[in-house]
Each structure stands twice: as C-alpha cells, then as structure tokens.
Amino acid sequence: MRGGKGTALTLRNIGRRLSQPLPPPIGRMRISSFSHTTCDVENPKSINLYSAINQALHIALETDHRAFVFGEDVSFGGVFRCTTGLADRFGKARVFNTPLCEQDNRAIAEIQFADYIYPAFDQIVNEAAKFRYRSGNQFNCGGLTIRAPYGAVGHGGHYHSQSPEAFFCHVPGIKVVIPRSPKQAKGLLLSCIRDPNPVVFFEPKWLYRLAVEEVPEEDYMLPLSEAEVIREGTDITLVGWGAQLSIMEQACIGAEKDGISCELIDLKTLIPWDKETVEASVRKTGRVLISHEAPVTGGFGAEISATIVERCFLRLESPVARVCGLDTPFPLVFEPFYMPTKNKILDAIKATVNY
C-alpha cells in the first residue's frame, strides 16, 4: 500500500515546502504569490486536505445564503468526512443526502467517487456546459460546482481510483480544477463555488488525510486559470496537477543529485489552462515532461504536449515527454506497475535531458 509512515512524513514536509511564499517574478514568468488576499500568517492551523475542504464548504454556506450542498451520504459527513458538521450547522434544508442518482442558486454537488461521475456526464456536458451558450445568455448553470474525489489510493481498484479529468477537459463551457494541497484546496474551492461558470473540482483522495499543511482560517480565494511555478529550475520543465505533483517533486529532488535542475509547475486549472506560464517556462528550459495518473492515450498531457509543440517548436531540445498511467483499466494488484512512479519520472527526466 502506498503511503507508509515515511511517505506520510515526507508528504508533510512537501506540504510545508509547497506552502512557502515564492520569490518575486523573474522576467515574463508569472509566479503567483500564494494568495491574493492578506493572510493571517500567525493564525494558520495545520490541517489535512479534507479538513481544508470542509472549512471551504463552511465558509461558502456561511457567506452565501443561496448555497447548498448535496450528494450521497453527505449529511453525516460523507465517506471522506469532507462535509462534517455542515448539516448540523446549516440545517437539513441546505445540506442533504441524495439517493443513488448521479444524473440530477449555488449548488455544490458531491459525487462520492469520480469513477461514478459518468452517469451524470450527459447532464454536465450537454446541459450544464452549454446552457448559457445555446440560450443566448438567458439561462446558465454557473452556480453549479461538482466535487469528486479522484485518483489512486493504493487499493482502490477499477472503480475507486480513476482520473477522469480528460473527458471533461474536452468540453467548452465548464472549468476543471484540481488542487495539490490543503491550502490550495480551500482557496481554489471557494473560487470555484463563486465562479459564475459550472466547475468540476477533482480532489485527490489519496491526500485527504496524508497531506497536512498550515491553512489560514479566514475566507480567501485563489485565482483560477493561473498556473504556479512551485519549484524553479533551468534544465527541464515538469507539468502536473493534484497528487502527482508530490511524486514529481521527489523525482526533481532525485534529479538534482545528478545535477539536473528541474522546474515544476502546478497547472491547478486544467480548462481553461494557463498556457502562458507553461510556455514561458519551456522557453527558459527547452525541455518539458508532463505526468498524470490517467492513461497516457488521450490524457490531458496530450493537449499540453500539442500546444507546447505549436508554440515552442523551435525552442524544444527534445520531444515532449509524458509519464502517465498505462493504457489499461485501473488495475487492482498491478497498481504499482500501472502508476507513473518517481523512478519512471526520473528515468524520463534523464532521457529528456540527455536526448
């Protein structure tokens, strides 16, 4: 099972590192400071991902009387405890369970596992995404935010581990946002809820308990469609999102021992994605590697690769590398073989740099 005690501690450290404020911007590269609102640095508490999300939901329901939360088993707190306390505080009228029915103001819907989102796919893609466009702006589904835990968890198997983000990235009209850590999750989720477009928010379930970080207690938002350079480097650009970033960070540390300086970018919003930041980084390094848990064919890495080639063809020193899940259904016992591990990424970094 991935994530033994040692890894948990490393993750805590990574959480702390990722949360430190970054140096000021260099040249054209846009590096976002970690929040656009004043942050009470003296008062943040160390909490994990599901608690950060829980805080965001409390704030959302408190600040907007039109907001409400629903999904399978959310009123007792949900299978991941993200909705704990909401029903007690805001009442059954605003926080309620739904029976098994993926297909159905500020609505914050929870899909229990991203693997179950497909029955709702038609409603999300054909109705929510297109309503504003086809009604000439008379109606819209902008108040809708759908939260779903996604990604591998070590033992999830076929239907508790999937990363379906690529399906939704193909739909103009919705936004897809994936946080990497508790502090990011709270700020991004509040932005998603308040964004006037329908948003699908994928939460890396592996990090619910394992990622711990100091998260400010107050209401703050992080901007959508802005990528963040979370580690600076000069030899190769790595692009990822969600839980995969912590694996990539480990690979960057390993590569540093071999004298390779890696720049790591968290995309944060997959559509509409921040092409400028990634392009600026690739223009600096000349090499790029993309990594995600979803299967490689047709994964979102393909879109990033194609766009980078279009924009930076003459600058590239090597082909765009992708280290992703295998083209198989998400396996049970074979999970360690399927996953884009630190060593696979490290090998690809070296191959790309030595091309």
Added chain:
Amino acid sequence: MALSRFASSSSRSANILKPLPAVISFRRAISSDTTPITVETSVPFTSHQCEAPSRSVETNPKELLTFFRGMALMRRMEIAADSLYKAKLIRGFCHLYDGQEAVAIGMEAAITKKDCIITAYRDHCTFVSRGGTLLEVFSELMGRQAGCSRGKGGSMHFYKKDSNFYGGHGIVGAQVPLGCGLAFAQKYSKDETVTFALYGDGAANQGQLFEALNISALWDLPAILVCENNHYGMGTAEWRAAKSPAYYKRGDYVPGLKVDGMDALAVKQACKFAKEHALKNGPIILEMDTYRYHGHSMSDPGSTYRTRDEITGVRQERDPIERIRKLILSHDLATEKELKDIEKQVRKEVDDAIAQAKESPMPEPSELFTNVYAKGLGVEVGIIYTWLSLSVLMFLISFSCIQCCRIC
C-alpha cells in the same frame, strides 16, 4: 358533446336575431365575453392512483376564441416553417408540432407565467403559448439576431426567461431531471408554483426519467410530468418501444391521468387538477393522447411507418382546431365567416413576421465565442487573438489573390 341548458337558450335567442347578422357581430363583444359555459370533454379521464377530475369543464366565449386564435396561429406558424425549411431558409433540424396544439394552449390556460414549463425539441408552439412572438420564432429558426436565443440556439433551443419557459432541449429525456430540479427550486423557495416537464413517448423509457421521478416523489416536489404521447418515437410505434404504453401508469407509486390531448378543454382541466395535486401531494404524471401530422422532423416524411389513412383519419375525427371551431359555432359565439377572418388575420400576421425576420441580420462572427463562459472569464480574451490572426490571414490571402489577378 353534451350542451348545457344555458348554451341552448343562447342559441335560441341567436336564431331570433338571425335576420341582422351584421348588427350582431358588432354588438356581440365576443372577444371579452366571460359568461361561463360548461362543456364536457370528449372522453372521460382515466386515472391511476388518484381520483379523476370531472368531465365538465368551465370555459367562456373569450377563452374559446383565444383557443381558436391561438391554435390557428400555431398551425399556420408550423406550416410556414415547413415551407421555409424546404426553401432552405431554415437549416439544421426542425420538429413541427402541428396536431398537438391543444396541449400547449390548454396547459397555458390552467397556469400562470410563474409556473415553469420545460420541454424537449418540439418547442415552437410551447414558446408561443408562453408569450413568445412570431418574430422571435422565425428569426431564431433562421438563425438571426432577433431570435429568442439571439440566433445561437435554433429550432430546438427556444427559451423565454421572463415567463419561465426553460426550453428547448435536444437530448431525449434530459429535460425531465432538469424539470424536477426546477420543481425542487420552487419548493425550496416556497413559491406555490409548479413545473410542467414535458417529454414524448420515446423519452418515456429513459432511465433518467425514473431517477428524477423517484427523487420527486421522495421529496414531494411540485413536478408534473407530461407525456405527450403522439404514439411514435421518431419512426417507432409505441407498442414496439414500450412493454407498457400506458404511460400514465408508468410512475407506479406516482399517480397519473390519461387525457385526450386533442381536446384543449380536457387538457386545461387536467393541468388545473395536476397543479392542485402537485402542490399538495407531490408529483403526478399526465399522459396527453395526441398526434403529430408531420413526421418526426423535416427529414422524415412521416408516412413510412404509418398510413396516410391514419393521418387523414385523425385530422378528420380529432383535429383540435376543428373541435373548437365546432364548439364555437354550435354555441353561436361567432359565425363561420368571423372564424375564417381570424384565420386570414393569423395568416397575414405570420407572413408579416416572416418578412420582418428575413430583414434581421445573422449574428456577428464574434458571437461564436460569446457566452461559452460567463463574460470576462475564460475563453473570450484568448480567442480574440486567434480570431484577429485569422482575420489577418484572410486579409493576406485576399490581398495576395488581388496581386495574382493583377499579374494575370
């Protein structure tokens, strides 16, 4: 049709006055006469898990003439759309409602504009009954700026926010969960209003419909599911598509009512009953037994899966406009000439609207990119650069063409 004593007495008095027809048409302020008339529906209602409402419907001359005019307008509008489509002024898909007008007009008579209606793609007439204008209809069909969705929706995507008409949906059955969601919002806001979610006999077998029905029943939502059963899902007859084509019973634990959908007064009675029921007891299903004269869409002649005799048979026996015409004439509320004049007026209105719609321009090219996301966020800014570069490219191409021509 059974006539009440009141109606027969008025016809006797009309007979006495017959020698002076011109004077009568002046004196009889038929368009505002609200003297009640009681009419019986063509057939009694059949019910499931509830008590059927009475066959006797209260109406008045004003309402009957509104029905006649409204349905004549819808009929003329749909036939004009047929011609426009064949003239290639309307492109894409076009699903016509002629034959089913009674459902739209009867429903509207029973409810207010605060109640919501959501339907599928056969939505032109429902849009009009919700207050949409002919200009908006024809402009939208032809993809012009004056259309109700600014020319971006087309035939299947008519919407009217100020009268709570939620359209206009291309995906079969997808509007039903949305309709139940609207009912949820109404209950949440304690509006005392209801939602009518319309669907066809084809969509009646969709899974999402039953999911939505379950939640509506569980939470007592004021949702009225209306199955417009025109007996053919595209080219598939109902007995080939459904094990049980008794759609009003398909709700099982949800009550249902079967209604003659070609009788506007029966539709009105049923919708009134359904609204009262839904506000007290939660969802109810109405099955409107209706018929479409056209095929499923303009690419379907409508005669490969049903006989022409069947179509003409329904037209002769059950046409909704003819029913109201007979009712008006037998109660002596207007003369045949007056009714024909109304039809002529309606024809002119439709022609004028078409002429006006043709003047309306196509949407600006920049509209291709507007409203994908809420304004100012997302795609528009980035896309402008692409579009600018496209226009620069077009300019360069045309410029170089001109250069080539000069050389040649």
